[in-house]
Amino acid sequence: QSALTQPASVSGSPGQSITISCTGTSSDVGGYDYVSWYQQHPGKAPKLMIYDVTNRPSGVSHRFSGSKSGNTASLTISGLQAEDEADYYCSSYTGTSTLVFGGGTKLTVL
Amino acid sequence: QVQLQESGPGLVKPSETLSLTCTVSGGSMSSYYWSWIRQPPGKGLEWIGDIYYSGSTDYNPSLKSRVTISVDTSKNQFSLKLSSVTAADTAVYYCARMLYRTSPDYWGQGTLVTVSS
Numbered sequence: 001q002s003a004l005t006q007p008a009s010v011s012g013s014p015g016q017s018i019t020i021s022c023t024g025t026s027s028d029v030g031g032y033d034y035v036s037w038y039q040q041h042p043g044k045a046p047k048l049m050i051y052d053v054t055n056r057p058s059g060v061s062h063r064f065s066g067s068k069s070g071n072t073a074s075l076t077i078s079g080l081q082a083e084d085e086a087d088y089y090c091s092s093y094t095g096t097s098t099l100v101f102g103g104g105t106k107l108t109v110l
Numbered sequence: 111q112v113q114l115q116e117s118g119p120g121l122v123k124p125s126e127t128l129s130l131t132c133t134v135s136g137g138s139m140s141s142y143y144w145s146w147i148r149q150p151p152g153k154g155l156e157w158i159g160d161i162y163y164s165g166s167t168d169y170n171p172s173l174k175s176r177v178t179i180s181v182d183t184s185k186n187q188f189s190l191k192l193s194s195v196t197a198a199d200t201a202v203y204y205c206a207r208m209l210y211r212t213s214p215d216y217w218g219q220g221t222l223v224t225v226s227s
Contacts (some may be wrong), residue, residue, distance in 0.1 A: 001171060003154070036213040038155075045204060045220050046155065051213035089155050093212040097168045099145070099157040 004029065004090055004102035011108040017078040020105045022090035023071055028100055030071035034093035037066055037075045040104075041086045049088075050075060077107075085109040112137040114205050114218035122199075122225050128192040132205030132218060139163045139183045143208035146179060146190045148201040149220070156201075160208060161188055195225045 005023040012018040022029065022037075029035055035053045038046035048057055050066035053073060063078045073092075077084055090102040118130035132144070146158040159169035161179045169177050173192070181188040192199060202222050206214035 034212040038214075045217040046214070047217075048209070048213055048215045051209055051215070057209075057215060091155075091157070091213070096171075098170060099160070099212070101155040101157060104154040 001028075001094060001096070001098060001100045004092060004100055006088075006090060006102040006105045008103075009106045009108065011110055012077075012080045013110045014080055014082065016080050017076060018080060018107065019077075020075045020088055020090075020107070022073045022075070022092075022102045024073075024092055024100070025071055027096075028092040028094040029068065029073050031095055032093055033068070035066065035068060035073040036091045037064075038089045038091070039084075039086045040089065046089060080109055082109050112207060112216045114207065114216055116203060116205050116218045116221040118221065118223070120222060120224060122195055122223060123227050124196055124225055125194055128190070128195050128199060128223055128225070130190045130203055130205075130221065130223070132188050132190075134186045134188075134207070137207075139181065139186055139188070143211045144181065144188045145206045145208055145214055147204045147206055147214065147217075148199075149204070150198075150201040158190065158192075158203075160211070197225050199223070200225045 037050040040046040113135045143160045145160040161167045176193045178191040202220040204220045205218045207216040209215035
């Protein structure tokens with residue numbers, strides 16, 4: 001299975017909105033509504049931010065939202081804050097009962 | 111609040127078997143899938159495999175020939191064995207609970223395993 005494709009880096013200023021894309025195939029992202037997003041600060045374990053494309057776990061800010069179109073899923077962060085600076089990863093459940101991650105995107109808050 | 115804690119040797123010699131255990135506290139293992147995920151230094155996340163509380167498993171095809179995941183619900187633990195390790199297996203290893211099998215929602219803090227002679 002191949003890793004999902006994410007941009008290596010994105011940046012934005014405080015208060016702005018940014019979007020991170022995650023591209024797969026019809027065997028993973030496009031075939032199932034099982035895309036998740038994780039936030040990882042340096043030296044910490046990843047934190048689940050979005051699951052099943054659009055759902056936020058309890059406690060996750062409403063500034064984080066997810067969507068999907070075809071084989072590409074997206075994470076949007078609105079009202080960017082300094083503490084949002086982190087690495088972000090997407091994942092998708094696949095048709096062969098496996099999980100595949102994206103390569104990760106480094107978000108810089110300018 | 112579910113908590114997970116990885117334990118095991120931090121240094122493994124090349125060609126030997128890496129063995130880690132994840133202890134689950136604050137909740138039952140029943141009705142959940144449990145995963146192992148790793149992250150080489152400075153790199154991205156890689157799913158290793160998962161196990162249902164009843165014992166059925168699925169593995170990453172690229173690691174399948176070397177991986178065994180097992181569970182002991184009486185001890186609230188699940189374990190990872192990765193055989194014939196090389197330097198490429200050096201990574202932080204995380205254990206995680208799977209939400210609806212598709213999304214790791216609770217993660218351990220991670221443990222660094224270095225493969226070196």
